[in-house]
Amino acid sequence: MSALDWMADADRLSPWPQAKVVVAGLGTSGFAAADGLLEVGAQVRVLDENDNQVNTEKGTVLEMLDATVELGQGTTTTLPDDVDLVVTSPGWRPSAPLLAQAAARGIPIWGEVELAWRMQHPDRTVPWLAVTGTNGKTTTTQMLESILLAAGLKTSAVGNIGRPVMEAVLDETPYDVFAVELSSFQLHWMNSVQMHSAAVLNLQPDHLQWYEGDGFDDELSPMQRYRADKSRIFHHVRHSCVYNVADQATEQMVEQADVIEGARAIGFTLGVPGMSMLGVVDDLLVDRAFVEQRKDSAMELARVDDVHPNAPHNIENALAAAALARSFGVTPRAVADGLRNLQLGGHRIQTVHEHDGVRWIDDSKATNPHAANSSMRAFGSIVWIAGGQAKGTSFDELVQTHASRLRGAVLLGVDRHVVAEALAKHAPEVPVVVLDSTETSVMEEAVRAASGMAKPGDVVLMAPGCASQDMWSGYDARGNDFAEAARRLGA
Structure with a gap:
């Protein structure tokens, strides 16, 4: 078992030069994790079976920063003896040999997102607005980023959308807020993150093969495990938990979440919204959650025509993004401008x-x-x-x-x-x-x-x-x- 008693509560100011850390996987998030650990002086060993040219080049860079990099077949079958922490890439299943051995030895396993949260500078901690769900995560995160930018805020879309959270945390830019897209794989390895606000867009069976077989210390079905990981996004939320009124599972997640006292439940619906909801009235996106007189009035945020494409599922995405932005104090005008200005990537309708x-x-x-x-x-x-x-x-x-x-x-x-x-x-x-x-x-x-x-x-x-x-x-x-x-x- 690790001799480092401080690891459970570790942050950027912890005595990292004492720590021996294995980074499992040299993908985008693995490289960012290793880079962040090296910056605080940790002893880093990176292991990856893939020794292609991209990994070899990234490994060379990390070796120049004093990391130990081992690539090729057989490098991920045995966990070294002297390890205090394992940081895993999100796609690795709990049954992977390195992770199974770490769990058996009581060694903590974090994902890159968990590491990034802990590695924030104490004097410039950035609030996170987070999005997950089976579908619509990337689009909603793009919408959220566009709305935040329209509000004049310094922000970046990070996480599953492509840019590692750790990379943004290491950036010297004085960000006001992050728009964070999280997959179930990333959420699985996350335990201490405290979102300002978070949204679960929907929940349907997906990636269930990842949740089958060995590596799980429970009696749950694959779908139950998938749902449990998605629900992690609401744990420790400080301000607002955003759910889909049409998807009862997302509301149940909010009801069961261990949030910070005072956090609110905010719904979104394609119909007329009730109190503490955002919805649609006469082709307008309206807010009955973040207005003073929400008991008997609503505030116009944008027109349905401001959303492209304005198919029903994309209106839901826009409402979720608007709810997260409004929880951070963004004005209705910024919501409309952000949705109107957004140019989504291809391959989506x-x-x-x-x-x-x-x-x-x-x-x-x-x-x-x-x-x-x-x-x-x-x-x-x-x-x-x-x-x-x-x-x-x-x-x-x-x-x-x-x-x-x-x-x-x-x-x-x-x-x-x-x-x-x-x-x-x-x-x-x-x-x-x-x-x-x-x-x-x-x-x-x-x-x-x-x-x-x-x-x-x-x-x-x-x-x-x-x-x-x-x-x-x-x-x-x-x-x-x-x-x-x-x-x-x-x-």
Whole structure:
């Protein structure tokens, strides 16, 4: 067991030169964690099985800063004897050998987010506004950042969105507030963070394979573990816990959270809001939570048309972002300006082509059925391109809900049969084309098949409901291939 009694309450001012720390993984967050630990003088050893060129170059940089870096096969199978702390990359399961050995020896395991919280400068601690949920996290965080910037605040979107929180903490910029996107993997390794305010957008089955098997010291199901990790975002919240009125699980998380005394529960809804909620009235986003006379009045924040795209799920994202910003004192005008000014990234309900009266929509970022549902409900007659890595999720409810919208379906990817079975069960009259190729060139074939099914006025919607890594490097690469193939139609 570690001899460092101070580790449980460690912060930036702790005697880090005494500490021997293993950083598990040299990805983006692992590099940032190692850099932060080296800055405070810790003895750092970085371990990663992947010895590709990128990791080798990053390892060289860390070695120049006096870290020990071990790359290649076998480097992550045995935890060294003299270790006081393990900082893990978010994708590592608790059953990974290094982490399982650390847990068995009573060595604390933190994630990069936990480390970043503890490493903040005492004289310039920055409040965190945090977002999680099965879907919509990145979009909502982008909206939140845009609103905060419109309010004239120095801010940065960090976390799962791409920039490690540790990198922002080490930055000398005098930030006013961070917009923090957190995945369930990041939340799993977090225990002492105290958000100013936090939001859970929704909760649906996803990443359940990560929560199966060894490495968990409980009797919970994978879904219960996933839910428990998502709920961590509300623990120790100081100001506002933001939940989705339409998703009872998110409200239950607030009710069960161990918050700082005085923290409020704030709902958001696509309907008329009750007290302590944000909602929609006559195509206006309105606030009945952060106004003095909320018992009998509401304040206009923005117009529905200020949100792009203004599909229902994206209005929910905007309301959640607005709630977090309002909890930090941002004005209604800044909310409207921030939403209006935002240019979202691609692959989220993005029209990429129109040909012969048919719109081609790229929603490659819909990597689970819940996300696919959000985009499918925005359209009428749909030719659906779906499939990939299903991650243990079911498509029964999705197909049952939208069977009447489907003119046809084209299925691809390793778990195409999962989607095909749901269609056969709940929409047997819908024509289905199943493509067996495992090469990325199959997208060209999928687009041709969809084109043959589509009629003028239809939408060809690629909302796969599955992850992309069975064939592509990521959802963006999959979306790019879809867009390019669609644009070649009639060229």
